[in-house]
Amino acid sequence: MAKAILSIVVVLVSCCFALLASGQLTYPSDADALNAIRHQLKDPGKTLRNWKKSDPCESNWTGVICTTNQDDGYFHVQELRMLNLNLSGTLAPELGQLSNLTILNFMWNYITGSIPKEIGNIKSLKFLLLSGNQLSGSLPDELGYLPNLLMLQVDLNQISGTLPKSFANLVSCKHFHMNNNSISGQIPSELSIMPQLLHFLLDNNNLSGYLPSEYSQMRSLKILQLDNNNFGGTEIPTSYSNISTLVKLSLRNCNLQGAIPDFSNIQPLRYLDLSRNQLTGGIPTNKLSDNITTIDLSYNLLNGSIPSNFSGLPHLQRLSLENNLLSGDVPSTVWQNVNFTAAARLIIDFQNNSLSNISGSINPPSNVTIRLEGNPVCNFANQLNIAKFCGITIGDDDFVPGSSSNSNNSCPPQSCPLSENFEYVPESPLYCFCAAPLGVGLRLRSPTISDFRPYTVPYRLYITASLGLDLYQLAVDSFIWQRGPRLRLYLKIFPRSSNTTATFNHSEIQRIRDMIATFAIPSNDTFGPYELLNFTLLGPYYNVDLQPLESGLRKGALIGIILGAVFSFVAICLAIMVLFYKRSTQSRHDVLQKKSISKVPIRTESVKEFSFVELEAATSGFSETTQVGQGGYGKVYRGTLANGTVVAIKRAQQGSLQGQIEFITEIELLSRLHHRNLVSLVGYCSEQDEQMLVYEFMPNGSLRDLLSDRYRHTLSFPLRLRIALGSAKGILYLHNEADPPIIHRDIKANNILLDFKFTPKVSDFGISRLAPVPDAEGASAHVSTVVKGTPGYLDPEYFLTHKLTEKSDVYSLGIVFLELLTGMQPISHGRNIVREVNGACQSGQMFSIIDQNMGSYSSERVKKFMALALQCCQDDPQERPTMLEVVRELENLCSVLPESDLIPTGSDASSAGSMSAGYASLPLYSGRNSQVTTEILGSELISGVIPTITPR
Known part of the structure; x- marks a missing residue:
């Protein structure tokens, strides 16, 4: 028997060496790299566990996308998309072995550790997207040697250290997004030689030093956003008034001093925010570009009178000069000679200055909001008939969330199966056309407007033209301003009314998704750069399997891998037996562990124990469209129970021991606490490794x-x-x-x-x-x-x-x-x-x-x-x-x-x-x-x- 086995081994070895010599058997080195990457990541959703060393090219949206090289006959990983999968762990240096990678997307996870310097070896890389993790350490110099990199997004992490000067070598980079980190030190002046840079976002860091005057040499720069840094009382370089391509300059709360440069020569300029600094002197008197929508010079030390150059600006949405030392008259010409559309709004905020008189009469149209509280002129409010402008305002109605969708209430509700994700298309040319939309969550990272409402139709025109759709096919379901300011949008994309099935086919879903995900929608000066937050497939699209690129191996390479596997089997058969024993032991341990946590060790009549199926139905399968929050414990969803009760469902990250302890603690305490000022626990779910708490829904948030x-x-x-x-x-x-x-x-x-x-x-x-x-x-x-x-x-x-x-x-x-x-x-x-x-x-x-x-x-x-x-x-x-x-x-x-x-x-x-x-x-x-x-x-x-x- 032993001789027979030895003979088989000899034959197999001979065959394998022969195949290797003839070039018919290639070893998939990308698979080895993926295996190493997988082992350094922790995945509660088990997506990574489906990767197979011999064929890791799974055909799912958030997975590995491969192509087959027709020359050498084996696969190469072209894209890694692991968006919003609750991944933790670290990024493996083996990422640098994926030499054909073009997209590396690990956004919105919980990945820790530093960014591997080996990523600098991927010369083909075009998109490096690591936003929204817990990455720390400094940025590797090696990232500056990626000749094809178009977009570098590492915002919303914990990255520290200085900005490498080597980034000046990113000759193809257009989008530079590093906001909301702890990057410190001086911004390198060397970055001014980056020829393609459009968007430079470094707000909310710990930058110091000075603003490099050399940045005026950036011949393509459109957005310079450096808010909430500390530039040590330095001045804004006057050379910035020569950045002829600039559409947005935002230097809010940067500890800047000195005078405001004259930006009147920058014709594309739409958004200027220099608020919360220590700027002195008067406001420049030359008229800004007619494209301007937002001027915010508030909370400075500006003096003198308000110049007349703010008059006749056709697109102005906000003029904020509050909390300065301005004196003289309140100009009544700012809103004159402006033709307001029905949706347009203009907010003029002059609060807390030393304005003592009115220039002309103040009788603005209803589109205009004027704020004068805290000025001497308000001491004579009744005589001047301006009392309504001198009161304390409750807020800025231009920042209230909204929607551009208008449902057709005249259509019979029973004719459209809402439960199956069908709904009436708001502006369809076909009356009461009922169709199933695609859900898309986007965030505008740096828009150049303050009020989105007048721009909903232009935005829809911009997106539909880019995607090859008709205007009625896109609805802005809702929008909300977030810190930055950034604008979060929830879109619905409907099939054409000529579509008899009222649904998108597979290829059209794939086309739309890929265009959005690969940033194929061209840049727009008004709306700025965007990021994809979610692409939701519900109802008839629930089981759609998207395959963005050709996947798999050529037949010859596949045969070679199979032969290699057979050869390896003989050598590791004993190891398999040992591994089998260990796994059996671990499996028994896991079963015992699951049994130990599958049920809450208390019983109470004041809260209900829900099944997983009940809560899954309440949240449409835990759809991202129902997600309303996320914290260290897990995600929070808005759900509707079978009896119509609206609840908040907090779903723990799987596998968290601390979460298990906190889970039990919260149930034990809340089940016996009853007070109008304590949140009420409705129930919980504890099935297998799921831990969910169900609370009363709190519509006004935290x-x-x-x-x-x-x-x-x-x-x-x-x-x-x-x-x-x-x-x-x-x-x-x-x-x-x-x-x-x-x-x-x-x-x-x-x-x-x-x-x-x-x-x-x-x-x-x-x-x-x-x-x-x-x-x-x-x-x-x-x-x-x-x-x-x-x-x-x-x-x-x-x-x-x-x-x-x-x-x-x-x-x-x-x-x-x-x-x-x-x-x-x-x-x-x-x-x-x-x-x-x-x-x-x-x-x-x-x-x-x-x-x-x-x-x-x-x-x-x-x-x-x-x-x-x-x-x-x-x-x-x-x-x-x-x-x-x-x-x-x-x-x-x-x-x-x-x-x-x-x-x-x-x-x-x-x-x-x-x-x-x-x-x-x-x-x-x-x-x-x-x-x-x-x-x-x-x-x-x-x-x-x-x-x-x-x-x-």
Whole structure:
């Protein structure tokens, strides 16, 4: 028997060597690289587990796309698309072995570690897309030697270090997107020689030094966006006024000084934002381009009068000059000689200057909003008939989410099967044409407009012309402004009305998807660069299998690989037996482990145990169109249960041990907590490795969302007091009335949710702990525990001593109070909110840091609320009030307000309510780049010395 086996081996070896010698057997080296890449990534969705070493070219949208080389007869990986798969782990250096790769897309995952320098070996690479991960470390110099790279996107990560000068060698690069990282140091002036660069986005980093004047030599540059960096009080180079191709210049909050250059010679210029700097002198008097839509020079030190050059700008949407030192007249010519369309809006904001007179009469059309509050001219508001312009405005209606879709209500609803993803096409030439759309989520990364509503039709024309569609085939289902400002769009693409099946065929779906995904839609100056967030196939498209490129191997190569596999089998048969034994052991372990976590070890009648099938149906198969938030725990979906109840479903990332612990904790606590200011748990699902929590749906999102730059105008001071009081009452219930008492341990603005009446509800009890019982003498007790919490909200005493008390929650809530008063984040660009507020109060400038969007308020009540907030944030827990004292003080503050002031006005409610409409719902929980619960470094906790302020 042994001789027979030996003879077979000899024959096989001989055959394999013969095939190798004749060139008929090639070894797929790309498969080896893919295998190494797979092993360094963790994949809860099991997509990577389907890769096979012999044929990794799976034919799915988010997988590996290969081509067969007709010369050598074996496959080459051309594209790696692993978009939004919840992948973690690191990127393997073996990526550099994929020598034919053109697209590397790992956006919107949880990948950590650094970017491998070996990627610089892929000379064929055109798109390097790594946005929205947790990558760290510095950018490798080797990336600067990719001669064909068109787009470099590494934004929304944790990348640090300086920007390599070698990037000047990216001679083909058009899109340079590195915003929202921690890149530091001087921007290399050498980048000015990049001949093709169109979009240069480096906002929200830690850049310092100066603005290189050499950038005026960029002959193709259209967007220069460097907001929220620190250029050390340097000036804007006057040479920037010579960048003749520029359509957007955004240098907001960059610590710039000096005068504003004259940008009147840049004819394409559409968007100019130099706000929140220390610019001085007068505003240049030459007229800007007729293409301008947005001029924001607010929060500077500009003086002199408002020049007449702002008149007659036909496309102007926003003129923001608030919070400067401007004097003289309020010009009434800004909106004159402008023909407004029905959808057009113009906001003119002159608040908080020294304007003392009116030039002419102010009687603007309804399209124009004027804001004059905080100017001396408002002292004579009644005499001048300008009182309506001197009041506190609630907000900017141009930032409210919206939709361009108009459903045909006259069509019979029973004729269109909505449950199968069919709907009436809004503007179809065929009356009541019912069809199944494709869903597309896009984000405009740097649009050059402030108000999208007048541009919905131009946008539809632009997209349909690029995709070869008719105008009625595209609907902007909803849109919402996000920080940046960036614009998130949810589109529906319908089949032509001549299509008898009312659906797209396979090849048309593939064509549309590939054009969007490969950035084949040409660049547009108005809408700027975009990114694909999702491409949703529902209803009749659910099982569509897209194959963007030819996949597979030639027959000869396949035969060679099979022979090689047979040869390998003989050599590793013993290893297989050992492996089989190990896998059997592991399988038994996995089964036991699944059994141990498949059921929640408690039973309660107050919450329902849902099946996976029920929650899958409630969310249309966990479609991305129902996703409303994402955090470290997992994703949150908006679902509709079988009985019609709208709920929020928080689905944990699979395989998370910490998630399992937090899952059980939250069910145990919420199942026995019932208070109007605590979020209600409807039920849960615990099947196999699925962990889902079902809550009541909170349509107005989180407090952090409403305190963001775009939406904090919806929060008047009385409403902020009401939210503070409700939040405190919820925590007071945890401390004093829950049995046993509970310490939340992660109070923050992201964990305070708002219902449709803006009633606050405290949420997220995953890391909460039972409070200790005081000793026999009534002395306060503590829990010794590992420090967990969120940077900026964490009690310094708890961090230093690991002693958790109820006063730790008081500290965190005090930070939330400071957010309500200032609109600031707890930690932002190295600034700590307690230190900033304390410094302003000690210098007698408290009102300089009060949120300007808060509306009218009593200075006395604001002082008392500030005093309470600061005492809650005392470093010494003994100096902090109890939660009962906090509630009593807030009740005193609210008691002197009219009852109507404590309820959102109709405009408040409608505005905020629209934020959660359709796909554009505000996140229920912390977003993927929000602050998340984590272990903390002491350097993030320094709060400075806070004066003792006793609440009333």
